[in-house]
Amino acid sequence: MAKRGEQSHACEQMLGFVTEAFKEASNLQKRIEQRRSELDKHKSQLLLRSLKERGIKIEKETSSAIKPSNIVKLNVGGTKIDVKRSTITRFSSKLKWMLSGRWDHIYKLDNEGRIFLDYDAGWFDPIINHLRELTMQDPTIPIRQPKASHGDQFGFRQLQKHLGLEKLFSSEGEVEAGVMKPWMQAVLAGTIVTTLEADGRDCEFRLLHRGSRDGFECSKVQSKSAGVVNSITIVRDTEGNVFGAFVDVGRSFHEQYIESSKAFLFHLSSRGSQDPKLYKVYPVKADQKHTAVRGVRACCAVLGAGPDLSISNACNANNESSCHLGTTYENYGSPHALTNGRVNFQVAELEVWQVKLELVGAEGVKDANRRVPTKSASLLSELTRRVKDIDSCVQELLGEGVRLQQEEENLIEDGRDLDDEMEYMEKMEEKHKAQEIIFFNVGGRKHYTTKQTLSLIKGSKLYMQYASGQVQVPETDLDDDGDIFLDINPYCFGKILSQLRLRRLYEDLPDKEQDEINIGIVVDPQYLESFDRMLNFYQVEQSDLACFRSSILPARERVTRLLQLLRPHMQEIPCRYASLLFRGSRDGFTRGQLQTKWNNTSNKLLLVKDSNNNIFGGFVDSKNNNASSSRAFLFSLELTADIHQDSLTVCRLIGAIPDGCAFNFNVGGCFAFGSRPDLFLSENCNQNQQSSCNLGQTFNAHNNPHLLTSGSLNFTVMEMEAWGLH
Structure with a gap:
């Protein structure tokens, strides 16, 4: 009777926990809604201010629903570029801040009302095209890193850094949309169903985190995997090996081991091959299940006491991740089997997946029901159903709690991003408002720049004639659009503007970063003499163009x-x-x-x-x-x-x-x-x-x-x- 009383008390405690958890989830949902409302209101206020500065009137009743235009119309150094705002704002960057729609009022416009950016189109166009490619990811087709033409490479790289996009463009070689292929899901599902004695008829894989999309920092990976049962962490290293870990228990990251007898490590692919025959599983040793998983705050994932597999923080940027099977997990005589013989490795892509499936515990209960009297069987069946309901409720709450926590963290991060945006753009506001566009038509090609860019060569004839304000350009030197017409080599003139823009980006860098850059002046050999002749004509020193x-x-x-x-x-x-x-x-x-x-x-x-x-x-x-x-x-x-x-x-x-x-x-x-x-x-x-x-x-x-x-x-x-x- 005492034991039955203890069991009854435990059930009451479980029900109390579920009730409290429901309340906490409800309160968290309310906090999220309030935070989202405040953030949306702040963004709307910034947008309304920008519209007002541009002379666009908004009715009060529609002000809360106002959104910036879907298409951003740009003039980049004289080249027209149209792009969806959602393409630009998909990834956190300074470019996202600049063209969020909340700061359009600070930019100078060309004669068609396009936002003018004093960059080279040869640098900017590959960046925009790469962002467009990322909106059309196809797991079967690799996305390669973009490249500018030879003469534009230096500017292309510096503009990435200037716009805060260097991480998005940092990987070399191919960037695939994902690691997990359909055949990989199939072979893993078979092992998981067998290991967990689950019903394999309804096995669903759900992506929780992807490094190239969500970040390789351990805090971001942990926030998606904490508390998730039946999770898969899968990586592709820079050598093309694909491997990972399945963990059936919810993880926590408090520097403690988590016991599991059903977790396993696996190897799927070596050096880019797509052969299911290479699939191999490395289960937990029977006497080491207490060290199966370790919650290390400073790592994305740690499996085993060796550790047998460790995935470091910022694992795509270092070689500190390691594989050394044999302490907790079987190695079958090959401690570095996952990584094709190497201890350390660098991650090219990382994903966290959740596997949803139905356990077959109820079938076991049916078998037990056949061995007890009918009345007891009925009672046992009802008790089993209620336990399953409570367990299902607990699992649902756990998943909902993780989802809500992640949603709140995303909103907090969004708020920080907006604060950073305001701080950066308020510094840029005065600079952009002071710009004055100079419109050149050079041999039929539009080359637009600003007086501020030409002021880098104040001692030159080019600056004195067109940017100093001391010389009036005669009407005979203007084209039908009112642009200054120069009957000279467009390539050579464009190269002068390119070098000045590059120097401006260079001088915006901290001194330490400037010292790490050694950029020459790259001119197409067929135009070298023409370029020198133009420099002499406009009295421009090459040293004034150099970074x-x-x-x-x-x-x-x-x-x-x-x-x-x-x-x-x-x-x-x-x-x-x-x-x-x-x-x-x-x-x-x-x-x-x-x-x-x-x-x-x-x-x-x-x-x-x-x-x-x-x-x-x-x-x-x-x-x-x-x-x-x-x-x-x-x-x-x-x-x-x-x-x-x-x-x-x-x-x-x-x-x-x-x-x-x-x-x-x-x-x-x-x-x-x-x-x-x-x-x-x-x-x-x-x-x-x-x-x-x-x-x-x-x-x-x-x-x-x-x-x-x-x-x-x-x-x-x-x-x-x-x-x-x-």
């Missing part, structure tokens, strides 16, 4: 002026613009680092700033580490408000010199010019005063052997840069 930053000469105009002054001393060697090869503060002040960066570039400039703020350096024109050079020279630069001819002192070679004496890496230091040496940079030259300047042996001293260092023999280096000259 380049010097920490020694941070003002770009000083870099341009230095190159102009050095050009006559280089004896017909190209010196139009510079690229950064090496920076001591970034790469280290050691010979090995400098030599690695220095190699394989013919024309190089070394620039040094010492602890007394002297700026000096040298030029060499050889790829060899130790070489003679008739063109090598040293120089000193005096920084004044305006760098002019007298600011530069050049120390040329004194007659013929032996091989290896112009410069070398083999004098027990970091670098040396001349045989004395005339200029010596010690190893770790920023930490000692062993570097020296003693001109006169190989390079002209101008009667002052310590000319470069203002009279000092020894000095300490504060910064050192190596530039490639092009």
Whole structure:
């Protein structure tokens, strides 16, 4: 009787739990509805403000239902592009914020009322086309990463970053719509039905999470898999192997093991093959079921105590996931069977699925009913039905709770995204409102840009004529649309605008990211002479088009002026613009680092700033580490408000010199010019005063052997840069 009383009390507790769970689910639903209402109201207010700024009147009774137009009409650098707003706003990004419809009022419009974006269409078009492709995913047809034409690659990559889309474009190779194929569902269903003794007639697979769509962060994966019974985690690694885990119990992520005797690991495919014969199952060892699953907060999934299978956080961006079967799960003599022999792997795609099926426990009860009296059987049948009802209710509540929790988390994330959108776009608002579009018709091709873009070359004739406001364009130079007509090569003019736009994107990056980028000016070889001729005609310096930053000469105009002054001393060697090869503060002040960066570039400039703020350096024109050079020279630069001819002192070679004496890496230091040496940079030259300047042996001293260092023999280096000259 006491035992029966305990059972009755347990049933009452279960019923109480179900009742409370229903209440909690109801309260959660109300919170979600309130949060969604507040978020929708906030978005509507922003949209109404934007419409009002654009002079569009909205009736009060329709204001709550107003939505932005479905199609966004753009003018991208002179090219017309129409795209559905839903295509742009499907993925969280700055592009989504920009064209959400809530900020259309900040943009300048072209003559047709299109939103103007001062980007190259050659960069923007592949991005939009890729977003369009992602709306038509077909599991049987791979989606390949988009590519721009050769000359547009740098801008294409930088625009991805600028628009916050780099993660969407980060994977290399093919991006398939999903891992789980129909034949994989069939073979897995067979194993699951057998393992769980379930009814296989109604086995349904439901996708809960896909990494490429929802993210590879462990928090996002866990939010979809927590509490889900009969779940499958399946991955495809970067080698094309497909494998994963089935777990019959609901997971939690509290650094504890979860017991299961029915969980199993599986291997489906090796290196892209689609052969069901390769399918193999690795069940839990009978004495290790207590360590089947582990809820590790810092991982997407951990199976076994080894762990036998571990899927790391951000598993698509690192090689920290691992496979080592044998501790908790059988390995049949092959601990790395899932990954084709490798311990560590990188994930290309990850999915979480739920398998819904009907257990056959009721059939077992029917068999038991035949062995008891009719009255007892009737009572047992009713009790079984009620237990099943309660169990079904608990399972339904569990699933509904997970769904509601995820819905609330999505709304919270949506709210954060809106806050980020407002912060970013409010910064952009003043910038975009200040833009003034300049409409060019170049040989019949529309090239539109802004005065702000042309202001990057303020010293040029191009800026003075069309962006300074000081010159009135004659009517005879306007086409029928009122655009400025230029009868010049459209490709070369477009390349000038492309480089200016690229430089603008480059300069928007933090200094650290700028230093990691080395972008040249890529011109189609057939147009090289035409491009140079156009630069000369419009008085545009190539160094003003380059994406380049010097920490020694941070003002770009000083870099341009230095190159102009050095050009006559280089004896017909190209010196139009510079690229950064090496920076001591970034790469280290050691010979090995400098030599690695220095190699394989013919024309190089070394620039040094010492602890007394002297700026000096040298030029060499050889790829060899130790070489003679008739063109090598040293120089000193005096920084004044305006760098002019007298600011530069050049120390040329004194007659013929032996091989290896112009410069070398083999004098027990970091670098040396001349045989004395005339200029010596010690190893770790920023930490000692062993570097020296003693001109006169190989390079002209101008009667002052310590000319470069203002009279000092020894000095300490504060910064050192190596530039490639092009």
